[in-house]
Amino acid sequence: MEREEPRDLTWLASSHSGGNGNCVEVADGVRGVVPVRDSKSPETVIVVSAAAWRTFTAHLTH
Numbered sequence: 416m417e418r419e420e421p422r423d424l425t426w427l428a429s430s431h432s433g434g435n436g437n438c439v440e441v442a443d444g445v446r447g448v449v450p451v452r453d454s455k456s457p458e459t460v461i462v463v464s465a466a467a468w469r470t471f472t473a474h475l476t477h
Contacts, residue, residue, distance in 0.1 A: 424442035424444070424445070424450060425442060425443065425444065426440040426441070426442050426452070426457075427440060427441055427442070427443060428440045428454065436454050436455070437454060437455060438453075438454050439451060439452070439453060439454070440452050440453075440454050440457075441468075445462075447464065447465050448462045448463065448464055448465060449462070449463050449464075449465055449468040450462050451463065451468075
């Protein structure tokens with residue numbers, strides 16, 4: 416599997432972030448994982464499993 420570079424990914428921020436450049440962003444389309452970064456520090460990316468991300472976001476909506 417070819418490694419994706421952060422600059423080559425499409426990063427998405429929540430519509431609730433207000434577009435102020437101060438938010439958490441996620442990248443979509445990487446099989447089995449979810450890359451996550453802070454918009455203030457885009458060079459630092461953490462990668463979590465898709466299953467862990469689903470569990471995390473499920474707890475946010477309750």
